[in-house]
Amino acid sequence: MFSVTGLLDLAVSRRSVMECSLCATAGTALGASPVAWAAGRAQSAGTEAVHEFPYGAVTLTGGPIKAQFDRVHAHYLALDNDRILKVFRENAGMPAPGPDMGGWYDKDGFVPGLTLGQYISGLARLGAATGDTACHAKVAALVDGFGKAFVAAKNPYVGPKAQAQWAAYVMDKYVVGMIDAYRLSGVEQAKTLLPIIIAKCLPYISPVSRDRIGKLDPPYDETYVLPENLFIVADITGDDQYRQLAKHYMLDTEWFDPLAAGQDVLPGKHAYSHTIALSSGAQAYLHLGDEKYRKALVNAYRFMEPQRFASGGWGPEEQFVPLHQGKLAASLTSSKAHFETPCGSFADLKLARYLIRFTGEAHYGDGLERTLYNTMLAARMPDSDGGYPYYSDYGAAGEKRYYHQKWPCCSGTLVQGVADYGLNAYFHDDANVLVNLYTPSELRWDRPGGAVELVQETDYPAADSVRLTVRKPGDGRFGIKLRIPAWTKDAMLRVNGTSQPVTPGTLAAVTRTWKAGDVIELTLPQPLRTLPIDDKNPKLAAVMRGPVMYVGINPWVGIETQPIALPQALEAMPENPQAYRTDVGGRNLVFVPYFTVDTERSATYFKVA
Numbered sequence: 001m002f003s004v005t006g007l008l009d010l011a012v013s014r015r016s017v018m019e020c021s022l023c024a025t026a027g028t029a030l031g032a033s034p035v036a037w038a039a040g041r042a043q044s045a046g047t048e049a050v051h052e053f054p055y056g057a058v059t060l061t062g063g064p065i066k067a068q069f070d071r072v073h074a075h076y077l078a079l080d081n082d083r084i085l086k087v088f089r090e091n092a093g094m095p096a097p098g099p100d101m102g103g104w105y106d107k108d109g110f111v112p113g114l115t116l117g118q119y120i121s122g123l124a125r126l127g128a129a130t131g132d133t134a135c136h137a138k139v140a141a142l143v144d145g146f147g148k149a150f151v152a153a154k155n156p157y158v159g160p161k162a163q164a165q166w167a168a169y170v171m172d173k174y175v176v177g178m179i180d181a182y183r184l185s186g187v188e189q190a191k192t193l194l195p196i197i198i199a200k201c202l203p204y205i206s207p208v209s210r211d212r213i214g215k216l217d218p219p220y221d222e223t224y225v226l227p228e229n230l231f232i233v234a235d236i237t238g239d240d241q242y243r244q245l246a247k248h249y250m251l252d253t254e255w256f257d258p259l260a261a262g263q264d265v266l267p268g269k270h271a272y273s274h275t276i277a278l279s280s281g282a283q284a285y286l287h288l289g290d291e292k293y294r295k296a297l298v299n300a301y302r303f304m305e306p307q308r309f310a311s312g313g314w315g316p317e318e319q320f321v322p323l324h325q326g327k328l329a330a331s332l333t334s335s336k337a338h339f340e341t342p343c344g345s346f347a348d349l350k351l352a353r354y355l356i357r358f359t360g361e362a363h364y365g366d367g368l369e370r371t372l373y374n375t376m377l378a379a380r381m382p383d384s385d386g387g388y389p390y391y392s393d394y395g396a397a398g399e400k401r402y403y404h405q406k407w408p409c410c411s412g413t414l415v416q417g418v419a420d421y422g423l424n425a426y427f428h429d430d431a432n433v434l435v436n437l438y439t440p441s442e443l444r445w446d447r448p449g450g451a452v453e454l455v456q457e458t459d460y461p462a463a464d465s466v467r468l469t470v471r472k473p474g475d476g477r478f479g480i481k482l483r484i485p486a487w488t489k490d491a492m493l494r495v496n497g498t499s500q501p502v503t504p505g506t507l508a509a510v511t512r513t514w515k516a517g518d519v520i521e522l523t524l525p526q527p528l529r530t531l532p533i534d535d536k537n538p539k540l541a542a543v544m545r546g547p548v549m550y551v552g553i554n555p556w557v558g559i560e561t562q563p564i565a566l567p568q569a570l571e572a573m574p575e576n577p578q579a580y581r582t583d584v585g586g587r588n589l590v591f592v593p594y595f596t597v598d599t600e601r602s603a604t605y606f607k608v609a
Helices: 004-025 034-039 063-077 081-091 116-130 133-152 160-165 167-183 188-204 227-237 240-248 252-260 271-288 291-307 327-334 341-359 362-376 410-419 421-425
Strands: 058-060 426-428 432-435 441-445 452-458 465-473 477-484 492-495 498-500 506-513 519-523 528-532 540-545 548-553 571-573 576-584 587-593
Touching: 058 063, 058 421, 063 116, 063 133, 063 410, 081 116, 081 133, 116 133, 116 167, 116 410, 133 167, 133 188, 160 167, 167 188, 167 227, 188 227, 227 240, 227 271, 240 271, 252 271, 252 291, 271 291, 271 341, 291 341, 341 362, 341 410, 341 421, 362 410, 362 421, 362 477, 362 548, 410 421, 421 441, 426 441, 432 452, 477 519, 492 506
Parallel strands: 432 477
Antiparallel strands: 058 441, 426 432, 441 452, 452 465, 465 519, 477 506, 492 498, 492 519, 528 540, 540 548, 548 587, 571 576, 576 587
16 A cells, blocks of 8 residues: 555665765766657556647747747856755755855745756756757756755755745655756756655655645645656656655545536635646546546636636636636736736646647637737746746736746746747647647657648737648648637638638648648638626726737826727727727827737726727
């Protein structure tokens, strides 16, 4: 019978052997391709309608998604290794050069050492996505520095709050860093560290999975976030004890069981941690084949729909709200913390990808696109000294501020989420490729019928047209499915000039024997529309164009009380194809995509006349 104590005994008995071997593996890498490992793992117990492509299969070539990807890539590559490792070296009594990090990260911070594993994970993903050897070298150096300090230290946690309040949360970040360093950057040392990390951390972690309600005071320990990565550790190590540990920490009674039964238990829950816990449900479905977890994810996503702001974000003050009480509208004036943006969007995008994989349905692609453009892509770029975005403010005088303390949790999920952008763009089954995002990009699909290469050219969402060219067809025997968003009207699809009917809210399937130079042209008109904030306030709404949320920039005091005939009163601005204007009481108000806003003030919701 499985027990946490039994796993501790097993892990500790092997720890001394592993620690002795750790120095021998320092800085070494796998000979085989780490991306090939990720693509060639054991058959899943749960079924997938479509599959993700591996990192590196998709190359972003232009547009706003590529621009942010490049900025984030450069930013995290430039972080100082000694500064990141300093608190771990100090904890081990080792020489620790470099300045302090400050903020959440240092010994006396809110969650000491929290984001190291996420920086490693994000850099490994960036390296795998781009082939940048500098990212892989940085990953190897950080793993080496962390590993030596971690093994030498008596306490696996580098500060008292990490140990007392965040033991499971921090271990999960250590683990995901080692997982991605091993499988994406090929750092063998990271695989060796995984059992050591878990063995050292488990004594500090609750032996049972504990729920977290809203933003209440400690205990915060989010043990229910652990299973996703523990299932993957079982794959990497071949040790079933980690699979059993993952099952042990599933939050079944309070979360997955009622969700699977169709009960909406979201209100009052801490929004981010319960959403990222759904990824544990996804891995439980893949590893165990238990349909309960698939049902829970489908139902949770449905229950989240009325919780969403127009951006796709959710959880004002980090909590899911009671429905049918106007709580989202009330939060516009009671709070400036409407969505925990990098963390929340990272969790939401992962959930949507899992559901696309499990169902193949276009609906989840629509949701993914909306969240990506209006939350992760709309996040303010960090500064060079620990200033990072955290909350989005959708109030009448919203601003994109940095969090008031340096190096918060969102500094970790920002790089992971942006590094995953290519994963969101395309999916496949054995016979078809699914085009999910419309962004300039190239796809290479290695399939039994020969390598396929597709080139996507577009100015979407600024423009409505998309051009997809088959550069290499392989044997040509495959289908192409294109997501037709539910919000579009009069969409048009042409294959080599021949029209084909399409239906909004579905996947348009094109099946033929392809040859090099074949072209698909897709036009997706993006009519302006409004989205009410909740069912109690149908006249309080935000402006949308296609997947993109528009905001009024530089609003004045009282703008939220002035009725505006939206969206019909908006006039296009010829000098800016993505901007609109309207006259409000004799004053000019300009609307732009929220993702283009930097430090200007903006208003999201307006009283619709």
